[in-house]
Structure formats: structure tokens, C-alpha cells
Amino acid sequence: MKAEIIAVGTELLLGQIVNTNAQYLSQELAALGIDVYFQTVVGDNKERLKEAIRQAQGRADVLVFSGGIGPTQDDLTKDAIAEVLGRDLRNDRPAMDKIAEFFADRGVPMTDNNKRQALVIDGCTPLPNATGLAVGVAISDEAGHHYIVLPGPPSELKPMFEAEAKPWLLHQVLTDEMPLYSRILKFAGIGESALEDKLLDLIDAQTDPTIAPYAKEGEVAIRLSTKAHDIQEADKKLTALEVQIQSRLPQHMYASEDVAIEETIVKMMADLGLTVSAAESCTGGMVMESLTTVPGSAAMLRGGIVCYSNEMKEKLLNVPHDYLEGEDAPGAVSREVVEVLAEQIRMITDTDYGLSVTGVAGPGYSERKPVGLVYIGISERGSETEVFELRIKGNRDTVRKRSTKTLLYRLWLRLLQAEKQD
Structure with missing residues (x-):
């Protein structure tokens, strides 16, 4: 199953904030066995966002959105998706009650624009926001595409994905998919190219498990990944490959987990x-x-x-x-x-x-x-x-x-x- 992450916000395009959500979502989706093939960033413009949605429909099964669901007029993610799907927006009553209670507790009048945070798309599963006010959305269309809409702030996005979006994917979308299991091997005293050269035959012949080298300042890592029915089956396959790699690089492999x-x-x-x-x-x-x-x-x-x-x-x-x-x-x-x-x-x-x-x-x-x-x-x-x-x-x-x-x-x-x- 293929996914595309669509981050919404002009501030991302201007470089005013870093898109850490894409990194988090890519890792989480990969752990579920969903391959992220594309990441797209779109400004706060409904027509360009609708165009991005249509492009993503042609190349992905799961579309995950971050941002653009706040109270202001440029928060247009739900509006754009609803128009592409030909569906109406409505207020989610539990979300509306939470927003009203939030302002009442603070003795501050609630302006009408705050009600936008309670909007959901007809036929969707609302995703409650435990750390914020904007409700998320999970919905599937007749063509077999699945859409998940999450807030932009990482402090809201991560809890919502873990508690709401991930269970929805597991129970509604991934019923026939095997989960992906990964293991990180860490190396020191060797560069990425030299490491890859030592393992080139294994990398060229890889099918399952797969081998993916990556590097950061002063250290190199390899991610081993496999799809399996359970953790026991995955451990057996990953350990067999790890033993081969460790035997070739005993003076460089210092850990079989992601530690410094x-x-x-x-x-x-x-x-x-x-x-x-x-x-x-x-x-x-x-x-x-x-x-x-x-x-x-x-x-x-x-x-x-x-x-x-x-x-x-x-x-x-x-x-x-x-x-x-x-x-x-x-x-x-x-x-x-x-x-x-x-x-x-x-x-x-x-x-x-x-x-x-x-x-x-x-x-x-x-x-x-x-x-x-x-x-x-x-x-x-x-x-x-x-x-x-x-x-x-x-x-x-x-x-x-x-x-x-x-x-x-x-x-x-x-x-x-x-x-x-x-």
C-alpha cells in the first residue's frame, strides 16, 4: 500500500518552520507496512491544494494531511478535500462542545471562526484532538482512497495519530496487510560509502529483508526491514541477516538498536x-x-x-x-x-x-x-x-x-x- 503525505501551510514553503511532521509520519506509516512514495508541501490556497489532492489520488492509496484545520480563513484542508470528494462539511458535536467549554472555562467570548475547528466531512470518522481544539478526519472514498487529516502542531498531530489515526488504519484499511518490522544497526569508524561497499552483494540481492543505509554526522546506520505475520517471524529473518552483516564488520558495528x-x-x-x-x-x-x-x-x-x-x-x-x-x-x-x-x-x-x-x-x-x-x-x-x-x-x-x-x-x-x- 502506497501513501503520500501532504503538508499544508505557506509558512512551510517560506521556510519559517521545519516540516518535522513528515519525518514522524513517514516513520510511523513505514512501521505499519505503508510505503511513503511522495511528500508534498502546499501553501494556504484551496485551488492548489485541490490540485495536489487529485495528483495524489493518482499515485497513492493513503493520503495523510497535516495542517490547515485551524480557526482562520486560510485553514482550508477540510474544505478542499470535501470539494474534491463532492461531500458537505458539518459540525462535529463533541468537538463543538469541547471548543465551547474551552472558552467558557476561560471567560472569553468564542468568535465564530473558532467553530471551523469542529468541522468534519460527511461520512467520515472524526478523530478527537486530546491536546488541541481542531478535530481530525479519517475517511475513505468509493475509489478506494483513504484520507487522514491531522493538525499541524506536532504536539497535537503525534497524539492524534497514535491514539486515533493508527487504530483507524489498522481496523479499516490494513486488514489484509502484514505489518513491517525494522531493526537498526549502528556503526562507527566507517563512512557510508565504505560501509555500502562491504555489503554491496547483500544490498544488490536484497528482497526480504531489505537493507537501507543512512548516515548522519560521525555515525552510520543500516535499517533492516521485513514484513511478517508476527514479531517472532520477523526476529528470525532480521537476526539471520544481522549475523551476516556483523560478521563482516565486527570492528565497526557497535549496536543493533538505534543508540549513539x-x-x-x-x-x-x-x-x-x-x-x-x-x-x-x-x-x-x-x-x-x-x-x-x-x-x-x-x-x-x-x-x-x-x-x-x-x-x-x-x-x-x-x-x-x-x-x-x-x-x-x-x-x-x-x-x-x-x-x-x-x-x-x-x-x-x-x-x-x-x-x-x-x-x-x-x-x-x-x-x-x-x-x-x-x-x-x-x-x-x-x-x-x-x-x-x-x-x-x-x-x-x-x-x-x-x-x-x-x-x-x-x-x-x-x-x-x-x-x-x-
Whole structure:
């Protein structure tokens, strides 16, 4: 079954707000086994909206609308659908009573335009709005198309879809459809193209389950999807494919659920009873911030130092002055300095691991060194300190984020070794 999402609102076209509803609805419809083939954005113009509806009727079975059902004259979604279907609009009595009660409780007169929020299309199933006033609509036509009309604010759209629209789809539309089950595999230390190359034969031969790679800053994921009668059947198929993928990329696949690598690290370190600290220069505390967003991180993160200036590197972390300044000094952005930082922060805080990072985030050169040159270090109690040189392309924010993710990835690899020895 195919779907099209139609977002209504001139503010979307002007870029005044971001269409997060489309992302949410696409994910929810996919989970129901409904394939979203098109997403359309239409301004507050009834004729253009009617044209979009007719186009969608020619290529989708389910049309899901967001926005355009408020109290003002430019809220025209229900009007346009009713005209295309040749049906009348009427007031939904429960919705009208809720609106009247809302204004009465506040002692404010209700203007006539607010009554528009109670309008529904003849023959529809009204979708009550638990967090707002505008009632939604679910309706099917004689040609086999199904329409769901939802409010624009995400705080209203999401509860309405979950509590009202999804049950309607399951009981009225998807009676013969198998649900779609998905599993997310997460990877670090490898780019999207390199990951795809390792799995190209599986991707080319995919039928069921399907494989869909996608990436965001510093990490890559694969979504495995299959249609099945129940969760047990789906798990069997998804696990068989996951095992194949994991066997090819054991040094990169860190989770079989949609979690960030820092969440995996916190759990691993807590389970192993290990601790960590960090000395950060160019990332300015981003490594520690990433870890502290995870509940339970207090058990493994002792603390750290943001040593942005040379003075702080020397004064707080005992970096030799000759490393930082002088004609023959390697400079703050160097292997020598990042090694000292990792070892000193580990000893000062008495942790199992000391992490460090120093580099040139940009926008300009520093110490006559190029933007994107970064050194990261990992000092482990009883082991030799590791230092890695990174050459990162991108702006200041990209350099800092990728440095953080790469350092966390290198820590994860060390923890894998610790798990095997435990």
C-alpha cells in the first residue's frame, strides 16, 4: 500500500518552520507496512491544494494531511478535500462542545471562526484532538482512497495519530496487510560509502529483508526491514541477516538498536567497572558532554579539564613548556602534546582511561597548521598510550563533532578488547 503525505501551510514553503511532521509520519506509516512514495508541501490556497489532492489520488492509496484545520480563513484542508470528494462539511458535536467549554472555562467570548475547528466531512470518522481544539478526519472514498487529516502542531498531530489515526488504519484499511518490522544497526569508524561497499552483494540481492543505509554526522546506520505475520517471524529473518552483516564488520558495528555510541560506551564501562576522564582542547568539552547526556554516566566518568589555552595545558596538565612554545616546539596541536594530555588526565583523576584531543577547528590556521588537523589520544592503565592523527574536512562544527565521535569510537575498540579479556 502506497501513501503520500501532504503538508499544508505557506509558512512551510517560506521556510519559517521545519516540516518535522513528515519525518514522524513517514516513520510511523513505514512501521505499519505503508510505503511513503511522495511528500508534498502546499501553501494556504484551496485551488492548489485541490490540485495536489487529485495528483495524489493518482499515485497513492493513503493520503495523510497535516495542517490547515485551524480557526482562520486560510485553514482550508477540510474544505478542499470535501470539494474534491463532492461531500458537505458539518459540525462535529463533541468537538463543538469541547471548543465551547474551552472558552467558557476561560471567560472569553468564542468568535465564530473558532467553530471551523469542529468541522468534519460527511461520512467520515472524526478523530478527537486530546491536546488541541481542531478535530481530525479519517475517511475513505468509493475509489478506494483513504484520507487522514491531522493538525499541524506536532504536539497535537503525534497524539492524534497514535491514539486515533493508527487504530483507524489498522481496523479499516490494513486488514489484509502484514505489518513491517525494522531493526537498526549502528556503526562507527566507517563512512557510508565504505560501509555500502562491504555489503554491496547483500544490498544488490536484497528482497526480504531489505537493507537501507543512512548516515548522519560521525555515525552510520543500516535499517533492516521485513514484513511478517508476527514479531517472532520477523526476529528470525532480521537476526539471520544481522549475523551476516556483523560478521563482516565486527570492528565497526557497535549496536543493533538505534543508540549513539556514547550510550554503548557508558553501558560497557559500567558493566566492566571501568572509569574514564578527558582533557579537551579544540572540542571544548564535547567529549564529556556526549557522555554525560547518558543516564548512568556518573558511574564511569570521573571528570576532566577543558585546556583550551597553552597556559592551562602547562599549568593544569603538566605539558612541558618546550612542547608548546619555542622555535623547535611541536606545538599544542601535535602528537607529543596529545600524548601528555591523555596520560596526565588519567593519572590526575586516577581513572582506567584518559582521553585527549587537540587540533585546529578553524576557521583559520593555527600554529601554521591547517584546519581539520586533529590529534586524539587514549591512555590506558598498564598499557601504552595510543595517538591518532585525523584530517577532517568541513567547518568548525564538523571538525569538533567528528573529532569527538572518532575518539569515542577508538575508546569503544579498546573496551571490546577489555571485554574479551574479562
